[in-house]
Amino acid sequence: MKYNEFLPITLEEMKARGWERADFIVITGDAYIDHPSFGAAVISRTLESAGYKVGIISQPNWRNVGDFKKLGKPKYGFLITAGNIDSMVNHYTVSKRRREKDYYSPGGKMGLRPDRASIVYCNMVKQAYKGVPIIIGGIEASLRRFAHYDYWSDKVRRSILFDSEADLLVFGMGEHQILEIAESLKNGLDIQYMHHIAGTCYKSDTKENLYHFIELPSYETIATDKIAYARAFKIQYEEQDAVRGKVLVQPHGNSYIVQNPPAMPLSEVELDRIYSLPYARKVHPIYEKDGGVPAIEEVKHSIISSRGCFGSCSFCALTFHQGRVIQSRSHTSILEEAEKIVKSEDFKGYIHDVGGPTANFRNIACEKQKKEGTCKNKQCLYPHPCRNLNVDHGEYLDLLRKLRKIKGVKKVFVRSGLRYDYIISDPKDTFLKELCEHHISGQLKVAPEHISPKVLDLMGKPRREVYDKFVDKYYKINQSLGKEQYLVPYLMSSHPGSDLKAAVEMAEYLRDIRYYPEQVQDFYPTPGTLSTCMFYTGLDPRNMKPVYVPKDRDEKAMQRALLQFKNPKNYELVKKALILAGRKDLIGFGPKALIKPLGKERQNIREVKYSNKKPATKNRNSSKNTKKR
Structure with missing residues (x-):
């Protein structure tokens, strides 16, 4: 493996390329993996393709400025990201316990990035160099661009632009924005006046030059007024559209955070170009001594086929980051990437995934979105599929068939999320049949999340009857194929709206279908989601109605235990939950009992x-x- 397959990480490598200095230096909280599944690699290669010199500083030691000076002072600026995952989510479980492994670090080692990495890195760069432009981006910055509830400190924090003191914030995927920023800097525009770029946020001392904007309640107001917080979030949520979205302004003391409308979605040609860039598609060789980086294993033989999701689950931040408009790559682009995967040294014949946020969303939801944008107060699938929704798996199915025919490919799996309600809406069973026949290995993972109507409504998920219909069809098709394949449902405990009664309802459902999950996900209140707004405010911002929120640690433990009532370790918690819920009838020896008395x-x-x-x-x-x- 040659170092020159990668962008330079040392001054020596820069000099070997004949560079006196880099135009941009990317600082990332992840180990350096030059693969299109990693945001730092995509932004770096995008800039490189436009003729800019880009250096990489990955996981710098933040306890002194030395690592931040290792590539010298860039000509145009520093680009800072915490990595592919928010640094706080990366470090802590939902119970706020320190995780044991960091999949984005060499050898899975923890402790190689700080908490709130974007803020810490910016502060260190400011110590290292005065007056160099700093642009922050990635999921951590993107979801914290407004004043937001922070679960780990249990308070409302300011926009990350103020806490980091960065000059500009890029939200969303960032390719359009970074090229426009680079061109503006190259042409001599001071970053302090860079207020025109879609998909960016900046700080301002005045509103005088702003037009057609919506002013949100101030940071100071929403930090103490939960009703104002919910109203502010509703506006932010509704305006996340590149076509119809308006400029949003939020006061912070005597200053303002200004969000321009989101950047336009990439066209097929633009997306193809991004994925055709000369990625090494490997972990940098400096990590070989550590056994590599675990995060590459899930993606090195997988293909990203699309971006965006119109599913709009309340607990998912995709609406706030990638958006609801589907952007897809061409078949030619995907097949070319598949050929590269087939030629890789360790390929064993299995493409692990062909998908995106939702694998079976390959087309724009409806033609209206192209000209008018997404609907402001209406979802594509919830509470039922919109009459204008384009339900068609034909194009995706055609792609999978082409991939199956590539010489050297034994199996093409689909492991990204699949919307079963979208599958059920398809008048043809062709996709589900071929999915079961060719693209599953014994089990299919789907995400009903819950079965209680009141919880599903708050989640933005379809009713249980839709899932039951899908289950019935899935097993009938497998039976007709002579295959013994199963469903693994993802379930979530303690989501806003879920009380002990709802948790017991789900436990009874699991009893009746004889499914006993080994893992259950507790709701995790991360920035930028509708559910997190409910968690903090106790209100559904869509209608301002009160929402029950389970926050007590004991209750959350009981809700989780109910979903794993068969586990002997959970016996006392399940018993306590059933007594509190007034369901002692489920403690006994009958077929309906969840636990037996002791x-x-x-x-x-x-x-x-x-x-x-x-x-x-x-x-x-x-x-x-x-x-x-």
């Missing part, structure tokens, strides 16, 4: 049963039965 309680129940028997029978067998007990 100890004295068990004996008492048997004695009650015993005393209800006929006297003659009891007297005749009393000595014998007592001995057995």
Whole structure:
């Protein structure tokens, strides 16, 4: 493996290329993996393709400025990202315990990036060099661009632009924005006046030059007023559209955060070009001594076929980051990438995935979106599929068939999320049949998330009846194919709206279908989601109605335990939950019971049963039965 396959990470490598200095230096909280699944690599290669010199500083030691100076001072600026995952989510579980492994670090080692990495890196760069433009981006910056509720500190924080003191924030995927920023800097425009670029946020001391904007409640207001917070979030959520979205302004003290409308979605040609750039498609060789970087394993033999998602689940941040408009690559582009994968040294014949945020969303939801943008107060699939929704798996199915025919490919899996309600809406069963026949290995993972109507409504997910219909069709098709394949449903506990009664309802459902999940995901309140707004405010911002929010640690533990009621370790929690929910009827020996009584309680129940028997029978067998007990 040659170092020159990668962008330079040392001054020596820069000099070997004949560079006196870099135009841009990318600082990332992830290890350096030059693969299109990693945002830092995509932005770097995009700039390189436009003729800019780009250096990489990955996982710098943030305790002193030395690592931040290792490539010298860039000509135009520093580009800073915490990495592919928010640094706080990367470090902490939903119970706020420190994780044991960082999949984006060499050897999976923890501790190679700081908490709130974007802020820390910006502060270190400012110590290293004065007056150099700093642009932040990636998921951490993107979802924290407004004043936001921060789960880890349990308070509302300012926009990350103020806390980081960066000059500009890029939200969304960033390719359009970064090229426009680079061109503006190259042409001599001071970054302090770079206020015209879609998909960016900037700080301003005045509103005088702004037109057709919406002013949000201030940081100071929403930090103390949850009703104002919910109203502010609703506006932010509604205006995330490149076609109809308006400029949003949020006061922070005597200054303002200004968000321009989102950048336009990439065209097929533009997206193809991004994925055709000369990625090494490998982990940088400096990590070989550590055993590589775990994150590459899931993606090195997978293909990203699309971006965006019109599913709009309340707990997902995609609406706020990638948007609801689907952007897809051409078949030619995807097949070319597949050929590269086939030629890689460790390819064993299996393409692990062909998908995106939602694998079976390959086309724009409806023709209206092209000219008018996404609907402001209406979803494509919830509460039921829109009459204008384009439901067609034909193009995606054609792509999968082409991939199956490539020489050297034994199997093409689909492991990205699939919207089962979209599949059910398809009048043809062709896609589901071929999915079961060719693209599943024993089980299919789907995400009903819950079965309680009140919880599903808050999640923006279809009703249980839709999932049951899909389950029935799935098993019938597998039976007709002579295949024994199963469904693995993803389930979520403690989502806003879920009380103990709803959790018991889900436990009964699991009992009835005889499915006992090994893993259950507790709701994780991350910035930028509708559900997090509900979690913090206790309100559904769409209608301002109160929402029950389980926050007590014991209750959350009980809700989780109910979904794993078969686990003996959960017995006491399940018992306590059933008593509190007024469902003692589910403690017993009958077919509907979730748990059986133990100890004295068990004996008492048997004695009650015993005393209800006929006297003659009891007297005749009393000595014998007592001995057995």
